[in-house]
Amino acid sequence: MLRIWASRAEVITVGIFRRIFGWGVNRKEAVVYSGLRYSIYRKFPVRLQSMAVSAIASVRWRHESSPAFRKLVVRLQKMxxxxxxxxxxxxxxxxxxxxxxxxxxxxxxxxxxxxxxxxxxxxxxxxxxxxxxxxxxxxxxxxxxxxxxxxxxxxxxxxxxxxxxxxxxxxxxxxxxxxxxLIWRHRLAVGCRFGVDWTGMLGGHRIVPIEQTSPPFWRECPPAKLSYISTYHISPDNSSFYFSYMKERSMAFLSGYPSSLYALALAMSSNGLEYRLRGAFFGAEPLHDFQRKAIEDAFGCGLWDFxxxxxxxxxxxxxxxxxxxxxxxxxxxxxxxxxxxxxxxxxxxxxxxxxxxxxxxxxxxxxxxxxxxxxxxxxxxxxxxxxxxMAVSTKTEDLLVMPDGSLLSASNLTFPFKGMSHIRQSQIYQKVPGELIVRIVPDIGFVDEDAERLGREIQEILPAGVKVVIRRVESIPLNSSGKFSFAVSEVDREKPGPEGPGLA
The missing domain is CATH 3.40.50.12780 (ANL, N-terminal domain)
Structure with a gap:
């Protein structure tokens, strides 16, 4: 009887949070909910936020635990x-x-x-x-x-x-x-097992409100042994909290942007903290040699590209x-x-x-x-x-420097753009730590409300004290290599040597 009630409660919870997050609704409803979902979520107490994350993540976990999905993975392993x-x-x-x-x-x-x-x-x-x-x-x-x-x-x-x-x-x-x-085939090949090895996700998810100043800087889905870890709170001052949480969960793997893994590695290393992982998965950005060395030194593990x-x-x-x-x-x-x-x-x-x-x-x-x-x-x-x-040469992202000297992966700022329409091109430009200029090449239909919404959603991701300026331009120049750069930072950063940037 208790199981039946738990199941019903979970269904209701998932239904509520799906509507809050705009999941599983039609397109017209999604437009309405997209502007409200994070503003509602960020006001929840931590326990309710954890329920939301766990409920939604459990839906996918159940699907990926199904016999049909597991059969597909086994088939791909043979193919x-x-x-x-x-x-x-x-x-x-x-x-x-x-x-x-x-x-x-x-x-x-x-x-x-x-x-x-x-x-x-x-x-x-x-x-x-x-x-x-x-x-x-x-x-x-x-x-x-x-x-x-x-x-x-x-x-x-x-x-x-x-x-x-x-x-x-x-x-x-x-x-x-x-x-x-295919992602699971990749992970299984290096020993990461379904629901057995605890994994931390260091993506750009706005899981922890930026205004939160004390741990927990993560939300988790225990059935899947999966943690969504905030990349927005990574700093030398907070590194001991991240270290203790990873140790508490016996975390075996991390997965995320190279720049986010690198920022965490630098923050931990600055305090002499080392945590041994069994592996780390990365994607969406190129991994530079100086980043690989810092991550391998901090976590003592191999890195695997997807x-x-x-x-x-x-x-x-x-x-x-x-x-x-x-x-x-x-x-x-x-x-x-x-x-x-x-x-x-x-x-x-x-x-x-x-x-x-x-x-x-x-x-x-x-x-x-x-x-x-x-x-x-x-x-x-x-x-x-x-x-x-060979390793793919894709977009190069700069690390953005926050007023307190911490580094933020520019990939974290891509999420507000995904819900936008009527934008032909965009770029984030930084000249000083306290300001980000968002260059927009507008398309037909782009209005002031779009600019205000984009600025507001980017601001919600950033620490207090960072000014966001939306600037409409006719075109965005290519970099010296003739490629487009989504983020360009001209802020000087302290460098430990010729290998690359360090924490300011």
């Missing part, structure tokens, strides 16, 4: 060792289905031939199509949804525009499951072999193109272009990622038969 001929046959069939689904979209309906031609040579049909860029998708995302798709079953997600152009993308259930299963995109067109995993990134061929058809748009030669650096083999609800074919890499030659001693690429 990574398939013979090449089996791989090609599988990819050929999957690609044909994706192309036929794309044929039913407004964008591709006149580009893709009849079914017989597609099934005879799916790779040839794909290569005959033009490459697709972010700007084209951003202008009309609906053009990439099949006409017969049930849109109520698609999950809408936004990118922050850190590579230049924010856009809305859609995921079907299959693509969500495949991406999560490359992925919100657009879900290609992903790759670093395994225990530490021999480049194994492309997750089961879920993507990838190409590396040179500056002229031709296939790059093995060993030649080019742009990574991807096509999802599972997201038939939002078909992006030959999508330009804007990221650079090169194909590695030869097989891998680990026995996996998937092609390997």
């Amino acid at each position: 990574q060792y398939w013979p090449l001929e089996d791989i090609e046959e599988y990819r050929r069939g999957r690609l044909a289905e994706v192309l036929l689904s794309a044929r039913n979209t407004p964008y591709y309906e006149d580009m893709i031939p009849e079914e017989e031609a597609v099934r005879n040579d799916p790779a040839g049909v794909l290569k005959s199509l033009p490459v697709l860029d972010k700007r084209t998708v951003a202008q009309n995302p609906a053009a990439f949804i099949p006409k017969d798709a049930d849109r109520s079953k698609l999950v809408r997600h936004g990118t922050s525009g850190t590579t230049g152009f924010p856009l809305k993308v859609y995921w079907n259930r299959e693509s969500i499951d495949w991406e999560r299963a 490359y992925g995109l919100t657009e879900r067109v290609v992903s790759a995993s670093e395994f225990e072999c530490r021999n480049g990134l194994h492309v997750n061929w089961e879920n993507s058809f990838f190409e590396i193109l040179d500056s002229s748009g031709r296939d790059a030669e093995p060993g030649q650096t080019g742009e990574l272009v991807g096509t999802s083999l599972s997201n038939t609800g939002f078909t992006l074919l030959r999508y330009r990622t804007g990221d650079m890499t090169r194909l590695m030659e030869g097989g891998c001693p680990c026995g996996r038969t998937s092609p390997r690429i």
Whole structure:
């Protein structure tokens, strides 16, 4: 009887918090709730915040604990060792289905031939199509949804525009499951087990209100042995609290942005604190050598890269072999193109272009990622038969310096942009610790209320005393390497040596 009541209470709790956070509501409702959800959550007492986080995280945990999901993970573990001929046959069939689904979209309906031609040579049909860029998708995302798709079953997600152009993308259930299963295959390969090894997430989640000045600087989901750890409160003064919590939970793994892991490593090292992890997972940013050294010194563990995109067109995993990134061929058809748009030669650096083999609800074919890499030659001693690429050169994020000298990963500030529309480009610029200038290239429909909302949501993330200025501009210049930088900080930071920045 107690179990029945507990289950009912949990269902009610999840329902309430889903509406507060805008989860599981239709698009019209989501617009209304998106502006309210954090302002409501931040006023909850810590215990109620913990209930909210645990209730929502438990929903995904239950799904990932289901026999069907576990079966998919086991299947993927076996597929990574398939013979090449089996791989090609599988990819050929999957690609044909994706192309036929794309044929039913407004964008591709006149580009893709009849079914017989597609099934005879799916790779040839794909290569005959033009490459697709972010700007084209951003202008009309609906053009990439099949006409017969049930849109109520698609999950809408936004990118922050850190590579230049924010856009809305859609995921079907299959693509969500495949991406999560690939992440779990990656983690299991280095010993991180479902619901057994406690893991801390150091992402940009606004889990702990910025105005909170004392621990706990985390919220957790005990059934999943998962902690969401605030990156906004990392500082030398708070490092002992983080250390004690990790020790209390016998935390085995951390996962997060390289810049966030680096900031925590520096904060702990400044107080002589060392905590031994079994591993750390990172993504979304490049990992620099000076960051790797600081993280490995502080936590005494290996770091493992998972490359992925919100657009879900290609992903790759670093395994225990530490021999480049194994492309997750089961879920993507990838190409590396040179500056002229031709296939790059093995060993030649080019742009990574991807096509999802599972997201038939939002078909992006030959999508330009804007990221650079090169194909590695030869097989891998680990026995996996998937092609390997070098570490991907993606967006470079500066660490922002707060008035108290603590460092904040610019990736934490991407979240407010994900709910925005009518922004063509954006960039965060810092010249002094107490001020951030947000440069916006507005699109048609961008109004003063949008600017006010963006400024307010960024301000909620930052410590007191940091001024946020929204500045509309006609264009945003590229950096000295000819690339777009989402965040640029010109604040001088104390440097321990030529390897990189330290804590001010």
